[in-house]
Amino acid sequence: MSNTELSATIAKSIRDAIVEGRLAVDDRLPSESELAEQFEVGRSTVREALKRLAAQSLIRTERGAFGGAFVQRLSYADAQAQHVTTSTLLLSMNEVSFVTACQARFALERACVDLACAHRQAADLADMRAEITRQSQPDLSDEGFCASDVRLHRALVDSAQNPVLSYQLAGAVEAMQPLMNMITFSDRSRSEITRYHTMMVDAVEARQPPKVVRALECLEIYTLELGRGKILARKQTPAR
Amino acid sequence: MSNTELSATIAKSIRDAIVEGRLAVDDRLPSESELAEQFEVGRSTVREALKRLAAQSLIRTERGAFGGAFVQRLSYADAQAQHVTTSTLLLSMNEVSFVTACQARFALERACVDLACAHRQAADLADMRAEITRQSQPDLSDEGFCASDVRLHRALVDSAQNPVLSYQLAGAVEAMQPLMNMITFSDRSRSEITRYHTMMVDAVEARQPPKVVRALECLEIYTLELGRGKILARKQTPAR
DNA sequence: GACATTTAAATGTCAGACAATTAGAAATGT
DNA sequence: ACATTTCTAATTGTCTGACATTTAAATGTC
Structure with a gap:
């Protein structure tokens, strides 16, 4: 004291x-x-x-x-920005395995599926489809692909129309981006991912939660597979 | 600039x-x-x-x-403390309806059910049962009841054995406590809640995710019911 | 070699000054 | 009477220099 x-x-x-x-x-x-x-x-x-x-x-x-x-009134945007910063640093400064982070991310994302199917609007679907289209552009950089991926998932989360949930989940999803950026996406893996994304959005449009969950599970498994080979030598304590 | x-x-x-x-x-x-x-x-x-x-x-x-x-290495404890502070302020300084917050909280909590059933240890079950016992003490104050409730849910989340998930969910659950503290718990509602808690822990022990989800849904519905009558006149801008 | 003392480097705190900014009051012009 | 300009006071932003406090390492002493 x-x-x-x-x-x-x-x-x-x-x-x-x-x-x-x-x-x-x-x-x-x-x-x-x-x-x-x-x-x-x-x-x-x-x-x-x-x-x-x-x-x-x-x-x-x-x-x-x-x-x-x-x-100052803490806005959702400010709160989310802080959440992203904190989560990103937490992941980058601790020995978190790719598996653990991935598992947490998809477990969290599933939390919005029921509400998303119940409350999604036409605009939400349009947002998601737009990102899928963008992801199909062959001249898109890896960073661009990841960024679009984040926006797509962000749109999914937002379609639940619950700002508190959006704040929590969007923070978690965005914090994963640096980890995802470590993966280089081949043409083949891109089209595979886009396929799952399409499955997912179709299921949201059809308001069928179990199908959305299944698409997310496919994505999780495939993401883990892509990450597996990757050297998980994390950079947080490079020398000494 | x-x-x-x-x-x-x-x-x-x-x-x-x-x-x-x-x-x-x-x-x-x-x-x-x-x-x-x-x-x-x-x-x-x-x-x-x-x-x-x-x-x-x-x-x-x-x-x-x-x-x-x-x-400084950002520890899970520090990160979670910041998350709780931010989330709590977000809820207290914005016009968030009890329904919205409640919905988000339980949607998030369901995210850990599968992993909790898969990975829960004996110690986790013991922690949860201990809280249920505490909640049955008739001389427990309302604040004490709520605090025990938070600890119980925290133990549920931790039983997934995924620190990233724990950090995210525990923050969200704890942030709801001030809202829950606004509710006064009658003997009857306490025993009702404890009943659902027991259902939940039993299902985790039996490793039956759907049963856990059902118990959480009962809890959500009952919590919403308790909160409904409550004046939702929030205090964030009391007099102009 | 063990213990006490000194020293130097760094943060923590304070006081006083001045610059920059801004809303409102006062003065001025039409 | 109204619009415009100028002045003024309050407040934050920044700088400087000083001193207190803390702490590890160097030095000295036995």
Whole structure:
């Protein structure tokens, strides 16, 4: 306790006030000088605390007269961005096997199948079909293929029309992209994947959850197969 | 672009270096003074940037000679803590209906059923049964009941033996707790919930995924029913 | 060789200054 | 009366220099 830095303590104090609702969205915090007085610290210490909160999208700051720090409404987009960053780093900095990550990813994705079949709109289907078309272009780079893959799965998740679910799943799916980028896709594997994608979207359109699940399972098995040969020598501690 | 603060730019620059692997785990960053020179800014600006990174658990700082800022390995625990905070705030600061949140939560939880049945250990079952026993104590407070509920579901998720899945799901489940805490549990509803919990654990022990799913569905329906009457007047913007 | 002391490097904190930004008030012009 | 410009005050952003604190390593002492 004695070792804790003041700026961390102050950040925690303010964060608690926000989490517990004592500070509501768009409320203005006291100015930096006032906070410095209240907490009996220097202004720079307060500023470090505020930067910590800003890094978590808990506050935003505005300059000028009547500016200051305001409690920020955490948007789905911000929350998802943070989730993606965290998940990506977690995967890249720990010895996570390709199998474990893949298993988790597809298990999670299956979570949206029932709702997707129930609530999918024409626009969702169009989005997904558009990505499948893009994936069939022969001049698409590997990165482009992976990016399109992510967008397709993202569209599947969104078709459940549940923003909370989208936030959770899209984060998980996007975090897998760097791992997928390690795989080079031959013409053959591309067409195989696209075939499963088509199966999947057809089943969503037909509102047949078990068929969607089956397509996803095919994809999972095939992805694992593609990843198997791949050297899983991860790069997180390259030398020494 | 012209409006971006220097400390944010510097933080982004270092964050990119970490994400792209140019800085590996436990690498030491240059000292604050050296960074200040390199980026041609004052030391306080560098410090604000470092605090932003520290808030995301991307670095840790050590004091004293040969101290400094080190790239930190993001642990599952840290990642999950961040996920819980983010998810909780997302739910508390946006107009998310109880139904939407509940739907997402149970859809996600179903994602671990197959793996849980396949890989559950005796210890997992023991953990879950222990929580059920605790929930049957009549002198347990509502908060205690909810906390035990979270631990039970957490144990279910962990029994899949997939840390990536645990991280994702545990975050989602824990984030729902504040919403659940709004419900007061009568003796009758407690015993009803405990009954479903027992069904669920029995099915996991018997390795019968469909039965687990059915128990979870019962729980979801019953939870929704309990939440329905509840005033869903959310507190995020109490008075204007 | 074991223990105590000193030293140097680094972060943590503070105070004071100034620049940049911005909304609103005041002044000015028509 | 209204529009435009200028001024003003509040606030964040940045820099500088100072000092306190912490810590590992170097040095000294027995």
